[in-house]
Amino acid sequence: MGSPARTTSSLRRSVERHYDSLALLYRTFWGQHIHHGLWLDGDSPPRQAQESLVSHLARRAQIRRGERVLDVGCGYGASSRWLSRQLDCPVTGITISRKQAGWAKRHNAKTDFTAPISIVRADAAQLPFAEECFDIVWVVECIEHLIDQRAFLLNAARTLRPGGRLALCTWQRGGGVSADDARVSAVCEAFLCPSLASMEEHRRWCVEAGLKVSEAENLTRHVSATWDILLRRVKRRWLAPLKPLLGRETRRFVDGFPSIAQAYESGAMSYGLLVAAKPGR
Numbered sequence: 001m002g003s004p005a006r007t008t009s010s011l012r013r014s015v016e017r018h019y020d021s022l023a024l025l026y027r028t029f030w031g032q033h034i035h036h037g038l039w040l041d042g043d044s045p046p047r048q049a050q051e052s053l054v055s056h057l058a059r060r061a062q063i064r065r066g067e068r069v070l071d072v073g074c075g076y077g078a079s080s081r082w083l084s085r086q087l088d089c090p091v092t093g094i095t096i097s098r099k100q101a102g103w104a105k106r107h108n109a110k111t112d113f114t115a116p117i118s119i120v121r122a123d124a125a126q127l128p129f130a131e132e133c134f135d136i137v138w139v140v141e142c143i144e145h146l147i148d149q150r151a152f153l154l155n156a157a158r159t160l161r162p163g164g165r166l167a168l169c170t171w172q173r174g175g176g177v178s179a180d181d182a183r184v185s186a187v188c189e190a191f192l193c194p195s196l197a198s199m200e201e202h203r204r205w206c207v208e209a210g211l212k213v214s215e216a217e218n219l220t221r222h223v224s225a226t227w228d229i230l231l232r233r234v235k236r237r238w239l240a241p242l243k244p245l246l247g248r249e250t251r252r253f254v255d256g257f258p259s260i261a262q263a264y265e266s267g268a269m270s271y272g273l274l275v276a277a278k279p280g281r
Contacts, residue, residue, distance in 0.1 A: 008147055012096065012123060015145045015192055019097035022253065029233055032078040032107075035141045035169070036223040036271060046229055053169065053223070054082050057140065060215045061167035061275045063087055066115070067135035070094070070159060072124050073142025077104030077117065083138070084113040091115070092134075094122040124152060132161045140169045144193040150205040157209035163280040166211060169219075170274075173198045174267040183259070183268035190256020199272045211276035220270045227261040 019026070026034050030050075037049025038056055063069070065088045071080045074093030083089040095101050104119045122128050124139075125146050137156040143149050156166055173184055173196045184196055197205075203213050234254055263269035 008125065011145070011147060011192070011194065012125070016096045016098070018192055018253070019095075020099045023097070023099040023103070025254075027076070029230055032076050034075045034078075036226040037229075038219065038222050039225055040222055046226075049226075050078075051082065053140070054079050055086075057138075057167050057169055057273060057275075058083070058087065060217070060273060061136060061138075061165050063089065063136055063165075063167070065089070068092075068133070069136040069138050070127075070129065070134040070156075072127070072137060072139045072156070073145075074104065074119065075100055077108060077119055079138065079140060080104075080117050080119070081108070081111065081113065084115045084117050088115045089136070091117045092129075093117065093119045094124065094127075095119070096121065096123055127152075127155050127159055129159045131158050132164075134159050135161055135164045136167055137164070138167045141171065143168075144171045144191070144196065147194045149197050149202070150208070153202075153205045153211075154209045157206075157211050157278060160211075160278040162278055164278050165214075166206065166274070166276045168202070168272075168274045168276075170202070170272055171196055172202070172270045172272045174270045175199070177268050181268055183263045183266055186259040187256070187263050187269060190252055190259055196269065199270070199274070202272065202274055206274070206276040209276075211278055213274065213276045215273065215275035217273040218270055219273055220264055223271045224261070224264040227257060227264065231257050231261060 031047055033050035036053060037046050038053035039049050067089055069083055069089045069091045071091050071093040074080050074095050077093050080091040080093040083091050101119050101121045108117050124142055137160060143152055146152050179195055199216060203216060206213050
């Protein structure tokens with residue numbers, strides 16, 4: 001086994017290559033929001049459900065107009081644009097992917113916003129920002145790719161101003177499920193996740209970072225339909241002839257869709273929302 005630094009570097013390159021090489025596939029299957037949808041009631045279209053997840057997290061974090069946001073793992077910038085349009089928030093979005101950053105910048109340049117958006121290529125494992133410069137650290141389905149999630153939360157807390165909040169939606173292990181559970185390992189292998197933490201671990205790490213947890217919500221039953229939709233999409237007739245032409249990593253990614261659906265259904269995996277605040281002075 002290599003040194004921690006080498007392991008981290010190798011993972012960073014793999015995640016960067018994954019999102020660069022699968023840029024078209026992600027936009028085809030997910031659209032601009034490359035995260036789960038949220039169905040609290042009714043049968044909303046997938047894109048509307050994805051925006052519902054964003055608005056739900058924004059409400060839970062009590063984001064106020066004009067608050068300065070760091071969008072970690074911003075993807076194609078869809079959450080950043082929503083926060084700018086709906087809440088007049090200046091947003092700095094970071095992504096490890098060159099293609100995601102380029103697409104987000106081009107799309108943003110064609111759109112008028114009520115507050116500025118800056119897209120930066122950066123590694124979430126090493127946030128390149130000064131202390132106490134953001135009111136909100138917004139993280140939707142990003143820290144699953146990090147080897148040391150505890151270190152990330154410590155670093156995120158460092159960038160928050162007093163009274164600022166961490167707003168997190170993330171894949172988690174189910175309650176009482178061990179880290180080496182085969183169902184969890186299958187998800188981690190397919191989706192480049194070193195491990196999945198539990199809600200209890202995330203809560204503890206937030207407290208260790210000096211944050212006070214105000215919201216901790218299990219959204220699994222409201223988001224799991226995402227994978228029913230994606231499984232239907234990958235079975236479309238036009239995709240079948242293309243599958244043998246896809247690279248090995250791409251095939252592994254697509255073939256991993258059933259594993260995450262099964263992990264949710266069995267309770268091995270859950271989807272958590274967590275909000276934690278930095279005490280004010």
